[in-house]
Amino acid sequence: xxxxxxxxxxxxxxxxxxxxxxxxxxxxxxxxxxxxxxxxxxxxxxxxxxxxxxxxxxxxxxxxxxxxxxxxxxxxxxxxxxxxxxxxxxxxxxxxxxxxxxxxxxxxxxxxxxxxxxxxxxxxxx
Numbered sequence: 001x002x003x004x005x006x007x008x009x010x011x012x013x014x015x016x017x018x019x020x021x022x023x024x025x026x027x028x029x030x031x032x033x034x035x036x037x038x039x040x041x042x043x044x045x046x047x048x049x050x051x052x053x054x055x056x057x058x059x060x061x062x063x064x065x066x067x068x069x070x071x072x073x074x075x076x077x078x079x080x081x082x083x084x085x086x087x088x089x090x091x092x093x094x095x096x097x098x099x100x101x102x103x104x105x106x107x108x109x110x111x112x113x114x115x116x117x118x119x120x121x122x123x124x125x126x
Contacts, residue, residue, distance in 0.1 A: 006037050011060040014100045018092030026088075034061035034075075035097055043101065047094065052084035058097050 011034040019026040035058055038046075046057040061075045065083075073079050083089050 008037075010037065011035065012037060012100070013063075014096055016092060016096035018089050020088060031062055031064035033059060033093060033096060034063075035100060036060050040101060043097065050084075051087070051090040052081050054090065055080045055084045055093060058093065 014033050014035055016033050017028040017030045020029045046054045059080060065073045067073045
């Protein structure tokens, strides 16, 4: 079997949850997010660009998200922009995306698999 680059148009389903404020504090609400694969640097640039830009960049779809009336919220630019104004949703997406990205094997991880040390620490010892 040979190494093949990931399809740049592929979407990767990830089970996630968002901590939603309620009268009793925060409660996790599950959903499934479809992520695009990008580097840590690209993801960081999107995070710096703003919440709406972040969601537009990392999300390629979702399941299990409802509108205020309980009807399924269709994935699209307008609804992603609406959710981009909900800070706790954006935080949940960022948390899920980073956890997923850092769990991938290989160069996307800031820690080499062999030593568990950060790349900076490894470079300083050699």
